[in-house]
Amino acid sequence: MMEKVPFVIRTMAREEVDLAIEWAAQEGWNPGLNDAANYYAADPNGFLIGLLGDEPIATISAIRYDASFGFIGFYIVKPEYRGQGYGIQIWQTALDYLEGCNIALDGVVAQQDNYKKSGFQLAYRNIRYEGVGGGRHETDPLIVPLSALSVAQIQTYEQDFFPAPRPQFLQTWLSQPSAQVYGVLKDGQLGGYGVIRACRSGYKIGPLYADTPEMAGQLFRALKATVSEHDAIYLDVPEVNAEAVALAEREQMTVSFETARMYTQIEPELPLHRIYGVTSFEIG
Template sequence: MSSSACAIRNMTRKDMDIAVEWAALEGWNPGAHDAECFHAADPHGFFIGEVNREPVATLSAVSYGKTFGFLGFYIVKPEHRGKGYGMQIWRAGLDYLKGRNVGLDGVVAQQDNYKKSGFNLAHRNIRYEGVGGGRLPAHGEIQPLAALPFQMVASYDQRCFPADRSPFLSAWLYQPQSTALGVIRDEALVGYGVIRPCRSGFKIGPLMADTPEAAETLFLALKAGVPTSEPVFLDVPEVNREAVALAARHAMITVFETARMYTGVAPDIPLDRLYGVTSFELG
């Protein structure tokens, strides 16, 4: 354990670039505009630890209202690991989210350590990799989300997420270089999805839909705009068998997995409508 003090403070927007770059070095493949969108979710929920003004650790502890929070970006710079800095920033994040049910997507190898901190396994999330391209579905019910009232999308999103995350969505849905589409039936939104550019290829997330057919329509429409030379990733809750089947139908392969865990009871959300997780960092 180092005798040096680790000074922990809130990240500035510029500090977010450090966290995203470290995430890329860890092989997490962040999105091109994740820093802006993530910081908008909760400007007070990102922490950086410094020793002699050198960044040594990062953590996100995003608060979604008074009942739910999510941990991510838990990274200690490799040369500073084993010195206790990670535990210091971890405790700061949990203290910030005190009183809330807190979720995380952790690597499976760390699952036992998270259990020691009070987290309980809910399910696995599987990252699948496929390729872009394909034919755009001839589907008159597909609409750009930008053409729909924001509140319509935010209300639908809250059906599949444990809390209102409107500040985050207002940035995420309209980020540069992304495509965000919804399916409208009888003047109601029955599914929506977003695809964004990442360090490698593109990620779809979230992907939510009332039916497997609507999910597949959105999946095909989103990946159709990606060159066939580019990989496309989809993070699927393993408990949604229709989502797993969708990935299999399109010859996607498993490349990574996480353990979705919560400090409290797993939120009562319809996982059968969640075909793609938004982000392993923010839930």
């Protein structure tokens, strides 16, 4: 009788995060070119891999930002091993790692009912809009590049927009290769900022935060103008922000994807009316 091959779940080494990124690309999630390094900086202990013998067959990320908030992503089982109980094992290990936290995720439509069974509740939908880059960005003294800002300024500004501090991630995110960062100033103070980064296909804008719809539009157009009119661009918008939806539609972007933002506890009080673009569906 053949001995059953053991299924082992352990923390990923940094280079194994590249595998999770590759699987995400195969699923059509279009990760950024530098996402492995960016995401690993958020929580080096938060990436799990499931191996059947020596073969990697499952991944998940469980980013513990602090004692109160965590985010789940990269929940992928190789297609030939789905439906055999491996996914629920690595899922439960991720939940155990985040015990005590309010846990969030962006769930694809097909999995939302399963997430509800684990105690996740729907907060709102995020909609991915697709468009093209290019356009003229007229010089505006209120739109400034990252070089004119300090990381500390941006970290202070971002505190309103995320349920927990994430300084290590933000430092890496802002300095990643193949990305542009712009801020908009209001009375000499930061009134919004946005990042555009290169992905497997085209570019994603995220986050895009702004105090007013006008500032959001200024930032969007500045970021869009950094890439070619032949390049696809993507913006992940909280559907509950009507001004963000209007911005995407005004820019002639079309809906290509949606997720459900879900939480295990009460939805955090975030200024969704100032969030025009989500940073990441994978880690929040």
